[in-house]
Amino acid sequence: MDFLLQNTLSGHKEKVFPADGQALRFYCCGPTVYGPAHIGNFRTFAIQDLFRRTAEAVGIRTCHVRNLTDVDDKTIRESQKAGLSLKEFTDQWTLRFEADCKALNLLEPHHSPSAVSHIPQQIELIQRLVDKGLAYKGQDGSVYFRISAFPDYGKLSGLCRDGLVCNADGRLHSEDEYGKEDYSDFALWKGWKEEDGPNRWDSPWGPGRPGWHIECSAMSMHYLGESYDVHSGGVDLVFPHHENEIAQSEGATGKPFARHWFHPTHLRVEGQKMSKSLGNLYTLDDIRAKGFTPEELRYVLISGHFRQPLNFTWDSLHAARSALQRLQRFRSRLSPEAPSVQVPVGDSISGFGMWEPVMVALADDLNAAQALGRLFTLLPQAEVALSADPSQRASILKGFDMVMFAFGLSLDAPAMEGLIAVPEDVSALAEERWQAKQSRDWAKADALRGELVAKGWIVKDAKDGYSLSPAAG
């Protein structure tokens, strides 16, 4: 099964493929660890995870790198506010980020390099650019990339260099910037300033710290080679971040950098842009506080097409809950055993069976919306097929689990339920009610159910027992 994906560089759908005999080399721009990531950040990471899972599900091995930006203006400023060293500060947010990723069932990247731990690689790359005349030291002690020496600048974003200067329409900064030859030139190395405090590293150009763009070039090439397969980040990174990465990398090596680029678009919240002032920069904890699970959020985040802006609403989380429950019920009817979520590389290509149309949709430019549509259409068909011929159970189950692997849905809600502690008095009431019901004392049973509801618990009867769950809301 071919895996097609629109390439930002060409504007066309192109086949995703690794070099012969190698893993698909895949780089993602990761978070700046100065606070909790919000659900908009996680939309991008969830889509990237969907990309990786889809690749692996169709039999493409991957090597996935996602960096951590742990030195920049924000991390320095916020660490100082918090009274912590930069490392203490970014470490704590890195742990938080990793925990959130795990909760969202994002596969762990094979490498998660941080900028601070790759300073030498960045200095070396800057040195290559200086040596080739593509970078220069400015009057302010910083080193800048000389855009005028890189004719291809603008090929990713479609913005030409002249356009940058001419079309900004008043948004152009005044020319009081000093140190740079040209307004558009960007910093590779930032000379140390008073407000940076102890956060300084030595370099051939004096003390300072790396610029933001250089870290991704240096680390991606360090782990994946000077030319690699796929590079991804949020749509806002197309310009200037990715444009600058291309300039730095191709300028230094003279070779093509990443071949294939894709950019998930932004999340909107209740029809509005996310912003601090609107108070809608929700984190995973905010989602939990409203009683939803990370998996429900994941479902929402991946359920729209990644190049289409997605409008997040609380209602969509309710919809996700119901949809997931249907999948869970289907899965547990198929087999009570927990799904195997191991990477299915190797035997996957012919393994989807009746679910193949779902994977075809995912492998066609990551069309998750269409894939989910097909999935739900096939659900009743699977039930019919199963009752007609029970011997198909194993193959239906296998294909279904593989598709769930690709979506990254573990369908493990029952395990979650077990984690909710039921207070003593509640379980005693419930037990008393069950006994009343067994002796057909309907009035008493109903009265006891009323008491349980008053305590915020809902009881549901089955043939041979009952279950308790906290009332919604």
Place this chain on the structure above:
RNA sequence: GGCACGGUAGCCAAGUGGUAAGGCCGGGCUCUGCAAAAGCCCUAUGCGUCGGUUCGAUUCCGACCCGUGCCUCCA
């Protein structure tokens, strides 16, 4: 101002030159002491507006309206 993208049922959201996937909500039915759950069924004569091309357009073209993104460090 430049470039790009989008406007599909109450909500979310696919898709196609030939008569609108799917999910949620809502309604109905079956089942069950009751309730809930579950399963089944139904739910857009219309796809921003107005023109054009066509046997036929939501799908192509044009104009317009509205919304969104990027235009130097924001996923």
